[in-house]
Amino acid sequence: QVQLVESGGDLVKPGGSLRLSCAGSGFTFSDYYMSWIRQAPGKGLEWVSYISSSGSTIYYADSVKGRFTISRDNAKNSLYLQMNSLRAEDTAVYYCARGHGWIYFDYWGQGTLVPVSS
Amino acid sequence: EIVMTQSPATLSVSPGERATLSCRASQSVYSNLAWYQQKPGQAPRLLIYGASTRATGVPARFSGSGSGTEFTLTISSLQSEDFAVYYCQHYNNWPPLTFGGGTKVEI
Numbered sequence: 001q002v003q004l005v006e007s008g009g010d011l012v013k014p015g016g017s018l019r020l021s022c023a024g025s026g027f028t029f030s031d032y033y034m035s036w037i038r039q040a041p042g043k044g045l046e047w048v049s050y051i052s053s054s055g056s057t058i059y060y061a062d063s064v065k066g067r068f069t070i071s072r073d074n075a076k077n078s079l080y081l082q083m084n085s086l087r088a089e090d091t092a093v094y095y096c097a098r099g100h101g102w103i104y105f106d107y108w109g110q111g112t113l114v115p116v117s118s
Numbered sequence: 119e120i121v122m123t124q125s126p127a128t129l130s131v132s133p134g135e136r137a138t139l140s141c142r143a144s145q146s147v148y149s150n151l152a153w154y155q156q157k158p159g160q161a162p163r164l165l166i167y168g169a170s171t172r173a174t175g176v177p178a179r180f181s182g183s184g185s186g187t188e189f190t191l192t193i194s195s196l197q198s199e200d201f202a203v204y205y206c207q208h209y210n211n212w213p214p215l216t217f218g219g220g221t222k223v224e225i
Contacts, residue, residue: 047215059213104152108161
């Protein structure tokens with residue numbers, strides 16, 4: 001069965017950096033677009049970033065552009081999010097999600113919490 | 119950026135009743151709309167894509183309708199497991215992809 005498992009969430013100070021990972025299994029990872037989507041505590045869903053199946057096309061939300069970098073390693077069935085210059089408003093649960101069509105999300109990981117606080 | 123607006127913010131219903139949730143787009147998204155269900159402490163689950171196609175394993179009591187800027191998610195007879203927050207998401211003319219603010223369905 002399809003599984004997405006995020007890791008790497010941790011308490012980080014404002015201005016700090018963190019790298020999230022998402023391991024995919026149960027499907028051919030290299031065939032699918034992937035995204036990161038976040039949810040601040042008690043709030044709604046916010047799309048963060050997208051990467052095409054080959055990694056050649058990448059998009060970011062304006063709120064993270066220039067600070068976050070999405071990447072993938074299809075040989076390791078893994079998706080990554082490098083987060084730099086973190087701010088308090090980046091505090092959220094970060095989900096990785098598998099893209100389908102153009103583009104909705106048919107499978108989601110369980111999420112990893114990133115609190116940004118001094 | 120396409121803004122998605124959901125209403126109502128909270129919907130109070132009883133088990134067995136019908137629930138109707140609305141989602142409005144600030145410009146036409148044609149049928150490029152998905153609905154998700156999220157229960158407390160869980161990741162969202164895809165319910166509907168293409169405005170009206172149920173995802174694999176989604177019960178028939180869930181139905182989606184609409185196109186352009188007005189969309190509806192209907193739960194024909196609420197079960198206890200349906201009490202959750204529901205989000206719509208467009209996927210037309212992006213980035214960015216945007217979600218509605220959610221509708222909480224409560225008893």
